[in-house]
Amino acid sequence: MYEGAIQDLIDELGRLPGVGPKSAQRIAFHVLSADPADVKRLAAALQRVKELVRFCTTCFNVAESEQCRICRDPRRTGDVLCVVEEPKDVVAIERTGEFRGRYHVLGGAINPLEGIGPDNLRIRELMARLADGTVKELILATDPNTEGEATATYLALLVKPMGIAVTRLASGLPVGGDLEYADEITLGRAFEGRRAV
Amino acid sequence: MTGFRTKLYRDDAVVLRCQKLGESDRIITLFTRRHGRVRAVAKGVRRTTSKFGARLEPFGHVDVQIVEGRTLHVIGQVEGIDLFGKRFIEDYPRYTAASAIAETAERLTPVEEEPALRLYLLTLGALRALAGGEHAGTLVLDSYLLRAMGYAGWAPALSACAVCGTDGRHRAFSVPAGGCVCPDCRPPGAAHPAPATLDLMAALAEGDWRVADASDHSARREASGLVAAHLQWHLERALRSLPLVDRS
Numbered sequence: 001m002y003e004g005a006i007q008d009l010i011d012e013l014g015r016l017p018g019v020g021p022k023s024a025q026r027i028a029f030h031v032l033s034a035d036p037a038d039v040k041r042l043a044a045a046l047q048r049v050k051e052l053v054r055f056c057t058t059c060f061n062v063a064e065s066e067q068c069r070i071c072r073d074p075r076r077t078g079d080v081l082c083v084v085e086e087p088k089d090v091v092a093i094e095r096t097g098e099f100r101g102r103y104h105v106l107g108g109a110i111n112p113l114e115g116i117g118p119d120n121l122r123i124r125e126l127m128a129r130l131a132d133g134t135v136k137e138l139i140l141a142t143d144p145n146t147e148g149e150a151t152a153t154y155l156a157l158l159v160k161p162m163g164i165a166v167t168r169l170a171s172g173l174p175v176g177g178d179l180e181y182a183d184e185i186t187l188g189r190a191f192e193g194r195r196a197v
Numbered sequence: 198m199t200g201f202r203t204k205l206y207r208d209d210a211v212v213l214r215c216q217k218l219g220e221s222d223r224i225i226t227l228f229t230r231r232h233g234r235v236r237a238v239a240k241g242v243r244r245t246t247s248k249f250g251a252r253l254e255p256f257g258h259v260d261v262q263i264v265e266g267r268t269l270h271v272i273g274q275v276e277g278i279d280l281f282g283k284r285f286i287e288d289y290p291r292y293t294a295a296s297a298i299a300e301t302a303e304r305l306t307p308v309e310e311e312p313a314l315r316l317y318l319l320t321l322g323a324l325r326a327l328a329g330g331e332h333a334g335t336l337v338l339d340s341y342l343l344r345a346m347g348y349a350g351w352a353p354a355l356s357a358c359a360v361c362g363t364d365g366r367h368r369a370f371s372v373p374a375g376g377c378v379c380p381d382c383r384p385p386g387a388a389h390p391a392p393a394t395l396d397l398m399a400a401l402a403e404g405d406w407r408v409a410d411a412s413d414h415s416a417r418r419e420a421s422g423l424v425a426a427h428l429q430w431h432l433e434r435a436l437r438s439l440p441l442v443d444r445s
Contacts, residue, residue, distance in 0.1 A: 018219055112296035113214055113255070115437035145215075146254045149286035157289065174245050184277060185251035 006032065058129070060105040060122050062087045070094075070102060077101050079136040083126065083155065085109050085143055093141060101139070104129060109147040110154060118154060126155075130162060137165040144171050204265045208232055209278060211320055212257045213299040217243070225253050225272060226303060227261065228320055233313050234306040237263050237270035249275040256282040256295045256324055281328040290443035291327055294334040297438040298323050298341050304432055305349050316348050335417060335444050336409050339424045340401040347402065351375070351431045353423075355399045358382055366395060370423055372430045394419040418444065 001007060006028055013024035031039055055061070056068035063069070070076055070090070080101030084090055090103050106121045129135065138159055142148035156166045172190035173182055182190070210227040213234070218224050221243040227235045242250035252259055252275045262274040285292040302320045306313050323341035327334055346352045354376030357364050367377040371387040377395065378387060393416040400408035401420070412420075425439050 110441075112293050112438035112441040113300055115441070117441040146256070146282045146286055146292075150289060150292040153286055153292070154289045177246065181248060183249060183251045185280065185283065 055105075059103045060107060060125070061090050061103060075100070078134050080139065081129070081135045081137070082139040082141050084141045085148065085151075089141065089143075099139075101137075106142070106151070109142055109151040111147045121151075123155070123158070127158065130159060130164060135164055137167060140166065140168045144169070205262065205273070206232070206265070207260070207262045209258065209260050210235070211299075211302070211317070211324065212253055212255050212259060212282075213303050215253065215255055223253070224269065227259075227263075228302050228306065228313075228317055229261075230314065230317050231312055232263075233311040233317075234303065234309050235263065235270060236309065237261075237272045238266075239272045239275075252277045252280065254280070254282045255299060256280075256285060258321060258324070279325070279328075281324045284328045284330075288330075288334075290445065291330075291334040293438065293442045294338040295324060295327055297338055297436065297442050298327070300436050300438045301342060301345055301428070304434070304436065305345055313348075316345060319344055319348065332406060332410060333417070335421060335442065336401065336406075336412075338442065339398075339417075339421055340404065340409070342424050342428050343398065343402040344404075346428060346431065349431070351427075352402065353377070353398070353427045355395060355402060366392070366399075368392070368395075370395070372423070372426045376427070388423065390419050390423060391416060394423070398423065 002010065009028045009031065010021070010024045013019055013027050014021055019027070031042075052064045053062050054064075056063040056071055057066050058071045059068060061068040061070065077100055081104055082093060082099060082101055083104050083106060084093065085106055085108055087105055090105065093099050104122070104126050106123065106126070108116055108121055110116060110118060110121065130138070138155075140152040140155055142151045152168055159166050170193045171186065172193055173179065173186065179187070208229040208231050210229040212225060213228050214226040216224045218238060221241050223239045223242050225237055225239050227237060229235050239250070239253050241247050242253055244250070253272070257280040258278040259280075260276040260278055261272060264271045264273050281295070285295045298320060302316065305316060319341065323337055326332060327337045343352060353359070353370075356366060358367055358377065358379040359371070359375035360378055360382035363379045365379070367379045368389055369378045369380070369383040369387040370376065370390050371378050371384050374382070374384055374387070378384070393412065397409060397412045397416045397420045400406075400412075421444065425436075429435050429439070
């Protein structure tokens, strides 16, 4: 146990996800020995993120104004909507440079074991966005795990009767890998989703 | 060499739950045949390049090699025996029923690494029946819950009074009393389910699928309510997945 400010800092850092007591101590002592200007910049960044960042009122991505950068961009097409679980998934898809539509962030996936049902996600808001008839295709880009797939199945059941095309991201072999190391599920999916060349 | 061998074992298991850990790992809760409920780390399974991540998705029946650790065990290798999860993700109501089965199995094995072979076989059988799709998902779930409660020692009394033991199918049902109760023992607030509901519960507890499959919607709904109330009363905690089971 240390005294005063250094112990307070260790305690606060230790509450962060993935930071244990040893890591908290290491970061605290790094802060202590760092340049005061660097520490001020870090403190200001922490304060600013809490003050400025909020959720976009349209897609629920992180934003610094009422709408996020993507929802404000008039060059993005409004007839294709990509549904993701978390804001970090938006960043991953944006890095591909392949998608020019808009997003909807659900805020997680349906997981009954954790008590997360459809009412705990932004599904009602998604249905409201789809109701005006602008969206022609809904891309379900939830994680390719059990919870993500079940969420996609649930959304497809809700949206298909509205006459909107519902698509799911393809699953298959990672680029740069060897076929012999692929597990049977991924390889099976790759066979199901094979395409003509 | 002997010391190393004792720290490594192989067992077949049902995957009950996955929780994120750190950057790319998961803590997997397994219900194993010989070692009971085990929590083990699966390293790097959230990466798209993981060699066995897909086999450790919830509800899968797997053959697993586990290395014992000081705090958490580590999963070394996994082979899929029957990966039920991929059938549930195409059927949302069955996915929610499978979640309730997994959570119940976890709650009924409070002590880690204490073998519970009968409950393991029942859980595996329930997931297999659910994946097979021969019976309605909610019937499979309620049958599992009734039989699992029987293994835990607090199955609801359905063919005798729960208080005095008088034989017969009594009309009143009291969760605190432990099941059906005769008119003399009936406590205030006891429910009066339809006779068809009690017939259905008895059929589900005994595995009489001819009667269960022929039951009507109202009996199924009432039986589900009584089974859920009985289970949660004895567990002394609500199951998170039960209210989310899609009974449509």
